[in-house]
């Protein structure tokens with residue numbers, strides 16, 4: 001057996017540090033720190049700031065390891081080690097040289113969801129898929145390896161997941177027909193240990209047709225190949241650009257796969273397995289234990305990559321080991337994480353309309369499948385037909401912005417999008433390294449409403465919303481919850497907000513220099529609790545600002561680059577640029593502008 005990385009597990013249990021992007025292996029984003037409480041949070045103040053020098057979208061957050069904070073930037077993926085004993089003085093920086101031609105191959109801004117730490121090293125997975133191990137003390141390169149090829153559309157935005165003696169990484173490029181995979185590299189040397197594809201032959205997917213299960217049944221031989229026409233799985237997307245969780249007890253890693261390519265469902269008949277799937281794999285070998293495909297034969301771009309939150313709660317009086325997942329498709333799933341049994345699947349936004357419900361009858365032939373409402377089926381409405389008012393929009397009821405869980409309230413705190421879309425699929429041909437999208441989109445709030453976001457509290461045992469805070473825009477920032485019964489999140493206009501975990505009541509807000517799409521973190525240093533967040537507007541929702549697509553010229557350039565032969569013109573060009581985000585989030589430019597800044601908050605000292 002491999003020696004467990006006890007070190008990192010211990011560090012994630014020490015709330016003074018923030019040792020992994022997800023807060024802990026279970027992805028709860030809960031901190032035991034309790035100096036800041038719901039009774040004093042109104043007194044919070046910004047106490048220090050740091051400019052990253054980079055303008056585009058800043059996702060993820062800083063790590064705190066001992067007395068050092070590690071801050072990353074989007075492309076070009078600079079890394080700063082800051083001395084917390086010396087007002088954030090720069091101890092070292094690492095500035096990788098990357099070919100800028102990777103920028104137009106990134107679908108949804110040049111974001112990076114943050115660094116990882118293990119074994120005295122900082123792990124950086126660059127936009128161009130170079131994975132680098134840096135000495136945490138000096139910034140010297142220990143090793144580096146290439147995980148993909150941007151010339152084929154392969155890029156990276158996800159963080160690295162260190163598990164035991166390996167680091168696990170995903171790949172982006174679903175909008176370029178990239179075939180998704182997860183790859184494990186040896187932590188000490190960078191040598192590849194295993195790679196598990198999301199689609200294709202059993203041997204390349206690391207599945208056992210008899211032992212790997214789907215809803216309790218063996219997946220059988222060639223389970224992926226049988227659900228694609230011909231060799232479409234080779235350019236069928238199902239990338240792995242989201243968050244990873246790990247359960248040391250079972251040694252299973254959990255993550256989700258993204259949309260099948262193209263976005264035109266008529267072009268790829270079949271269930272397109274295993275796109276849109278929650279996967280549980282053995283961390284040492286990569287062998288799959290169980291799968292659950294949430295959206296077979298996707299018709300809306302509802303990537304299944306959002307975080308899997310591992311919690312132990314009682315359901316029906318019985319303690320269960322749960323996996324809770326807020327999917328892009330608008331359904332929140334509660335599963336038994338040991339075997340993939342489906343326990344709860346409910347809408348976490350009442351606006352969701354493409355699905356009536358998930359079939360929960362174990363004896364039904366459609367068990368576990370969403371029941372699609374034909375009016376909102378982009379396949380049934382047909383190619384070159386604009387299917388109107390589908391909710392949620394392609395960016396989902398939630399996208400990459402991770403939720404948090406408090407064991408004190410038993411509730412999940414979920415940053416959400418409250419956005420609908422019109423979706424017109426059209427025929428595209430595959431060319432390596434070129435956009436392979438095949439749909440024209442526009443986005444807007446649900447009919448009769450104006451708010452494009454909600455921040456909600458969710459009970460995963462019952463599948464019910466506990467409370468909702470309306471937000472003018474999608475909440476694209478990851479939540480944090482603490483033992484002080486406070487929940488923190490950022491908004492696209494740039495506010496850092498603290499709310500009461502029980503009621504959602506707003507306790508504090510502060511407008512940072514730019515829109516927030518980063519994840520809120522906390523740490524303790526010198527006996528004081530700090531709250532840290534990166535601002536810097538961007539991501540898919542903020543792509544209009546981040547990539548300069550707002551005006552006619554910017555939108556026009558986007559149309560030629562992404563929709564060649566199917567360019568929209570005039571107002572419609574602006575409305576549909578950035579796959580609908582430019583029009584949908586146009587009003588954001590009234591509130592904020594670009595710029596990467598770290599802002600750190602604390603209570604005043606007496």
Ligand SMILES: O=C(O)c1cc(C(=O)O)c2c(n1)C(=O)C(=O)c1cc(C(=O)O)[nH]c1-2
Nearest residue numbers: 108111157172173174175239241258539540
């Ligand atoms: O299919 C893919 O490979 C892929 C990659 C990414 C990415 O790497 O950021 C996003 C998406 N898809 C996507 O569908 C999406 O909504 C999205 C939002 C964001 C973001 O950071 O704001 N990235 C991505």
